[in-house]
Amino acid sequence: MYKLYATIIKDFRILLRDKVGLSLMFAMPIALALIITAVQNSTFELVNHNKIKLLLCNKDTAEASLQLVTAIEKTGMFEPIIVPANEKEETIIARMHAKDALIAVVIPKGFSIKITSTANRVAGNALSSFELTKDTTNKTLNSNFPITLYYHPVLQESFRQSILGAVNGALQLVQSKQIVRSLYTSLNEKQIPDSLENQIINNQIPIDQIPISKDSSRGIPNASQHNIPAWTIFAMFFIVISLGSSVVKEKLSGSFIRLNTLPTNYLIALLSKQLTYLLVAMLQAGTIFALGVWLFPVIGLPALNLPRDMTGLIIVSLICGWCAVSYAITIGVFSQTQEQCNGFGAISIIMFAAIGGLLVPSFAMPASFKPFLYLSPLHWCLEAYYGLFLEGGKLKDVLMNILPILCMILFMQLLTFYGLKRKNLI
């Protein structure tokens, strides 16, 4: 036992003197968690709370176009910058290149006439289908684009779709208003009262959005809940740089020769490294979670809500850490040089993160990649964490995610043992 204790002390001393390794293991994942959460949170805020600047040029002066301008303003998503009606489209594009706004909506001349005539045709078609009018000609709807939306190419597809949805919603509102008005006038031969028009148009049925959870809580997951577990796992697996290197360094240095002449098995050294770095992995997790809980709200980011099952969280963290440590030791044992270990270790972790759903959500991955998802230890670790952090689950709910991790640990430990035996190192 004293041999193991002395080895752990030795490993800790070496680790604490490796400032670069320590900064890689702690500073880098903390920075990553902070930056990615901040970026994702700002995107979320931009879509949901902050207003997007929008150049709005209304070349039409009639009522429907004014209604559209009001409807766009009322979406709450935009901060419209009104562009004079006589402004040329080239000027609007130039302003967009100057990043005055990334979106521009141009309402062309005759927009109101086009909308009104479309509404009249729809109303006419509806009435004729009820045989309330004698006109049985099925009038085709005008398919010309009534408005133009310019967007800056830096806007991502998903973001552009949200904007398009909001503008479409505003346009739909104006169109519905015109159709209701046209129908009312046709049936009653008088103008629709404002109060009725508002009642018909604005009485939208709200959608109640409820995040599902296993503990029946209704906590809304935020960017921190998504990002912190993911980057904690990433940090744990990035131990490969420090631990893998330490194994290779020991193998290549003279100290390994001496260790092999001593009356102690090298497995003690490997056990010590596992325990030392497992503690490091737990410290990493603890530090990142603590930052999420206490620092994030102070700097304006959403706070991390820890799972209710804290025992489950500790056990899952231990298993994830052990998996990361086992992976690092395997890479260290099979690498011939530190360069090999660092290069392969780092790239493999990024690849495992990519196929494991840390960089791109697993549900959004192409079908051809999905079988590889299950090969990534990071995927199972993430699923286990998400089960606790996002789904409000307990340890028993994530057992099926833990099982593959344990199998992978066993496989890696056996591989390490085989590697050491093959090279006559134990």
Next chain:
Amino acid sequence: MSGLAINVENIDFAYQGQTKKCFSGLSLQIKEGERFGLFGPNGAGKTTLMNCMTGLLSVQSGKIDLFGQEVKKHDKTVNHFFGFVPQDFSFYQELSPMENLDFFGAWYGLSKVETKKRGKELLEILGLGDSATKQVQKFSGGMKRRVNLAIGVINQPRILFLDEPTVGVDVQTRHAIIDYLKELNKKGTTLVYTSHQLHEAEDLCTNVAMIDEGKIINQDSLENLKNQHQEKGLEGLFLKLTGKEYRD
């Protein structure tokens, strides 16, 4: 003090993947309490033989006994008997000499108290008392050699294997190391030493073996060998027995 410390009996050894054998039927006996020098040109097999004797390499046939116990790859009982000072710096440069001794002492099976006591004594003897808690990576080559030696003797070994223990050090350090080794031998430790520093070897060794192309070409006391070959020094004897051609 007349028993056999090391008995190498008819060993064969070839490196993995190589057909040419390094040793074929090699035998060698070293008596307890000897200061034994193993000499030969580059590639003669000195380090390989030492690695076989310390269990770092496993012989394919024959056997090696240390004080009557066979050296086996996976049985480390015999490893309690000896200390090893490899040619390379075989310790953790990030640690201090005392921290290195704490760790290696534990791996030799010593208690914490024993390691501390012995470590402190050793560092004083080897002139490292003032640097005991400083990181070794900042040390000079000579100081590192002394740390290397201190670790090899922390367990007060009955046999000490030394593979070029003074390479690259100044005259003062060399003298200090050789004097310490003689003191150690007086207390009963058998020394098995290889080096290309033949003047130093002549000063240290009482018995020598010349090895060339995997064979022991001569083994006796240094005095007998010099008389037998009518040579005044070890260097002349070495050249006479192994020739003057390059051996790379």
